[in-house]
Amino acid sequence: xxxxxxxxxxxxxxxxxxxxxxxxxxxxxxxxxxxxxxxxxxxxxxxxxxxxxxxxxxxxxxxxxxxxxxxxxxxxxxxxxxxxxxxxxxxxxxxxxxxxxxxxxxxxxxxxxxxxxxxxxxxxxxxxxxxxxxxxxxxxxxxxxxxxxxxxxxxxxxxxxxxxxxxxxxxxxxxxxxxxxxxxxxxxxxxxxxxxxxxxxxxxxxxxxxxxxxxxxxxxxxxxxxxxxxxxxx
Amino acid sequence: xxxxxxxxxxxxxxxxxxxxxxxxxxxxxxxxxxxxxxxxxxxxxxxxxxxxxxxxxxxxxxxxxxxxxxxxxxxxxxxxxxxxxxxxxxxxxxxxxxxxxxxxxxxxxxxxxxxxxxxxxxxxxxxxxxxxxxxxxxxxxxxxxxxxxxxxxxxxxxxxxxxxxxxxxxxxxxxxxxxxxxxxxxxxxxxxxxxxxxxxxxxxxxxxxxxxxxxxxxxxxxxxxxxxxxxxxxxxxxxxxxxxxxxxxxxxxxxxxxxxxxxxxxxxxxxxxxxxxxxxxxxxxxxxxxxxxxxxxx
Numbered sequence: 001x002x003x004x005x006x007x008x009x010x011x012x013x014x015x016x017x018x019x020x021x022x023x024x025x026x027x028x029x030x031x032x033x034x035x036x037x038x039x040x041x042x043x044x045x046x047x048x049x050x051x052x053x054x055x056x057x058x059x060x061x062x063x064x065x066x067x068x069x070x071x072x073x074x075x076x077x078x079x080x081x082x083x084x085x086x087x088x089x090x091x092x093x094x095x096x097x098x099x100x101x102x103x104x105x106x107x108x109x110x111x112x113x114x115x116x117x118x119x120x121x122x123x124x125x126x127x128x129x130x131x132x133x134x135x136x137x138x139x140x141x142x143x144x145x146x147x148x149x150x151x152x153x154x155x156x157x158x159x160x161x162x163x164x165x166x167x168x169x170x171x172x173x174x175x176x177x178x179x180x181x182x183x184x185x186x187x188x189x190x191x192x193x194x195x196x197x198x199x200x201x202x203x204x205x206x207x208x209x210x211x212x213x214x215x216x217x218x219x220x221x222x223x224x225x226x227x228x229x230x231x232x233x234x
Numbered sequence: 235x236x237x238x239x240x241x242x243x244x245x246x247x248x249x250x251x252x253x254x255x256x257x258x259x260x261x262x263x264x265x266x267x268x269x270x271x272x273x274x275x276x277x278x279x280x281x282x283x284x285x286x287x288x289x290x291x292x293x294x295x296x297x298x299x300x301x302x303x304x305x306x307x308x309x310x311x312x313x314x315x316x317x318x319x320x321x322x323x324x325x326x327x328x329x330x331x332x333x334x335x336x337x338x339x340x341x342x343x344x345x346x347x348x349x350x351x352x353x354x355x356x357x358x359x360x361x362x363x364x365x366x367x368x369x370x371x372x373x374x375x376x377x378x379x380x381x382x383x384x385x386x387x388x389x390x391x392x393x394x395x396x397x398x399x400x401x402x403x404x405x406x407x408x409x410x411x412x413x414x415x416x417x418x419x420x421x422x423x424x425x426x427x428x429x430x431x432x433x434x435x436x437x438x439x440x441x442x443x444x445x446x447x448x449x450x451x452x453x454x455x456x457x458x459x460x461x462x463x464x465x466x467x468x469x470x471x472x473x474x475x476x477x478x479x480x481x482x483x484x485x486x487x488x489x490x491x492x493x494x495x496x497x498x499x500x501x502x503x504x505x506x507x508x509x510x511x512x513x514x515x516x517x518x519x520x521x522x523x524x525x526x527x528x529x530x531x532x
Contacts, residue, residue: 050416074422086417088410099410102403103422151422 001026001186002047002078002155007056009039009046016042018210019056024155024188024203029181031189031197031218033231034207040190041083043207044157047188048080049073060155075103079153083160083190085144089133093124096132096143100150110150117146120176138169145176155186162193174200194231198222206231242374247497248490253381253450255489256388260443261466262473262481263395264436270412270476271432272328274335278319278342279440280463285346286312286441287361287454288354294362301364305387305445309438316437317430325426343463350456358455361448384446391442392482395435399478408432412476440466461505465492468512474522483523 002024009017017039024030032040045051047058049070057066060078088096097117101110118125121142127135132143141161148156158177162170170193178200181187191197198204204221206214214221221227261283268276289311293304323342327335368379399405410418411428419425447462448454469488473480488508495507515522 048420050419069424070416070419071422071424074420080420082417082420086414086420088413088417090413091406091409095406099406099418099421099423102407147421 001061002188003057003059004043004047005057005059007043007046007053007058009042009051009053011042016210017046017053020207020210020212022188022205022212024186027181027184027186028202029177029187029189029200030203030205031191031201032205032207033191033194033197035231036192037209038207039210040207041159044080044159044188044190045082048078048157050080074151074153077152077154078157079148079151079155080157081144081148081159081161083163085137085140087132087135087140087143087147089131089140091132092129093132093135093143094128096147097124097150100147103151109152113150113152117149120149120179121146138165138173141165141169141173142176145173145180149180149185153185155188156180158187158189160190160192162191162196170196194227195233198227198232239374243497244494246375247493249375249377249381250497251490251493252486253384253489254493255469255486256385257443257447257485258462258466258469258488259482259485260388260391260439260446261462262469262485263392263478264440265466265470266473266475266478266481267408267432267436269470270478271408271429272324273332274324274339275467275475276436277336277339277463277467278346279436280459280461280466281343281346281350282312282316282319282437282459283440283444283447283462283466284350284454284456284459285315285444286437287444287448287458288350288359289441290445290448291359291361291454294364301383301449304364305442308441308445312441312444313434313438316433320430320433325429347456347459354456356456358453361452361454363452364449380450384450387442387446391439395439396478398435404428404431465508468508471522472511472515474525477522477524480522480524487523 004020004022006019006021007017008019020043032043034040042051046053049065049068052067057064059065060076063076065073065076088099097114104110123139124142124146127139132140135143161173161177165173174196177187177189189197189201198218198221201218204216204218205212206221206227214224214227261279264279265276268274286308289308290304293299293307299307319342323338324335327338365379365383370377399408407418407423407428408431410421410423411425415425465488466485469484470481472488473484488511491507491511492504496504
C-alpha cells in the first residue's frame with residue numbers, strides 16, 4: 001500500500017533522514033519506534049507531503065506521491081494526525097470535524113462518518129459545541145484522530161498519539177487505534193512508547209539517528225535483545 | 235457653551251466619527267486578515283485603497299457607471315491586484331525572515347504610489363458627484379446622504395465578510411490556515427489558494443473604502459492612501475491584530491475619537507490623538523482590545 005524507497009531528507013544542511021525504506025501492506029499496523037530526534041516525525045511529515053525528500057521515492061497505492069503537496073495527498077486517501085495534535089483550538093469540536101471532511105462532497109457519507117466518529121469517541125459528542133482549546137489533552141488527541149477519520153483515509157499516519165497522556169488514557173487511545181485498524185484502515189504509527197506500539201503492531205521498524213537499524217515483525221522485535229535493552233526497559 | 239449645545243456638538247461629532255470610522259474599519263479588516271494568515275503587516279494596503287479609489291474614478295468618470303457598478307468594479311479590480319501582489323511580491327518571500335517581507339511590503343507601497351503618479355499624474359483628481367448630496371436636518375443635527383451611504387455600505391460589506399468567514403467552507407479554510415497552516419494542509423486545504431483569497435477579500439474591502447472616500451471628499455490623489463493606511467493599521471492594532479471583529483471595533487473607535495478631538499479640541503490634534511492611541515495600546519495592551527494573551531503551549 002505504501003512503499004517508501006530510500007528517501008533522504010534534509011533540514012537545511014542537516015541530513016535528518018538517511019536512506020530510509022518502509023513497506024506498509026494493506027490492513028496492517030506498522031510502527032516506527034525510536035528515541036527522540038531519531039527522525040520518526042520527519043519520516044511521517046515527508047510521507048504526508050509536508051516535507052520533500054531530496055532523493056528517493058514514495059509510492060502510495062502504486063501512485064508516485066514524491067513531492068506532491070500535502071493537501072493533494074489527503075485527497076488520495078492518506079491522512080496524518082500530527083504530533084502534538086494540532087487541533088484548531090479556536091474552533092469548536094464540530095468545526096474541527098467538518099474541516100476533516102474538507103475535501104469531501106458526499107453529504108450523506110460525511111454525516112454517516114460523523115456518527116461513526118461520535119460512536120468511537122463519545123466524549124467528542126458531549127463536547128460537540130465546545131471550543132477545542134478547552135478540551136483536555138486526551139480529548140484533543142481523540143479530536144485529532146476523529147478529524148483525520150473524517151477524510152475517510154485508507155492509510156492513517158499517527159504521530160505520537162500517546163504523548164503527554166496519562167497511562168489509562170494511553171490504553172484507551174491504543175484500543176481505539178486497534179479498532180480503527182479492525183474496521184479496515186491501515187495504520188502507520190510513530191511512537192516513543194515502544195512497548196504499547198509493539199503490542200498492537202504487525203510490523204515494526206527501529207529508527208536511530210535517521211537510519212533504520214532493525215526491522216521485522218513486532219513479535220521479533222519484542223524478543224530482540226537490543227530492542228528490549230534500548231526501548232523496553234529490560 | 236451651554237449643556238444643550240454641548241450635547242448636540244457631541245452627537246454631531248459621533249455621527250461624523252462613525253462614518254469616518256467605518257472607512258477605517260473597512261481598511262483595517264484587510265490589514266488584520268492578511269496579518270492573520272501570513273503574519274505580515276502589509277504596508278501596501280493603504281495604497282490598495284488608493285488604487286480602489288482610482289478604479290472607482292475610472293468607472294464613474296470614463297465608463298459612466300453608477301455607484302453600485304462602480305464600487306463592484308473597483309472591488310474586483312483591487313481584489314485582482316491584491317492576488318497579483320501576493321503572488322509576485324510576497325509568495326517568494328514566504329519562508330524568508332519576517333523583516334525581509336516587511337521591507338518588500340514597503341517597496342510595494344512605493345511602487346503603487348509612484349506608478350499611479352506616472353499613470354495618472356500627481357495632481358489630485360475630482361471624483362464626480364454620483365449622488366446629489368442631500369443634507370438632512372434632524373433638529374439641530376446635520377447628516378448628509380453621503381454619510382448614510384458610507385455607513386450602510388460599510389455595514390453591508392462587514393456583514394457579508396462575517397458571513398463568508400464564519401459560515402462558508404472557504405471562510406473556514408481561511409480561519410484554519412491562519413490558525414495553523416500545516417494542520418490545514420493535512421485537512422486537504424490548499425494554503426496558497428486560501429492566502430490568495432484572503433488578499434482578494436482584504437483588497438476588495440479597502441477598494442470599497444477608497445470609492446466611498448472619493449465620493450465623500452470629492453478628491454483623490456496617488457498619496458491619499460498613506461494616512462488612512464496608517465490609521466487603519468492603528469485601528470487593527472487597537473482591536474487586536476488578526477481579529478476580525480477587533481478591526482471593525484477598532485476602526486469605529488478610532489473614527490469617533492478623531493471626530494471628538496477635532497470637534498472639541500482642534501482638528502490639528504486629530505492625527506496626534508490617533509498615534510497617541512497606538513502608543514498607549516502598545517504600552518498597556520499590546521494584544522489589542524479584543525486580543526487574548528496567548529500562552530504558547532508546548
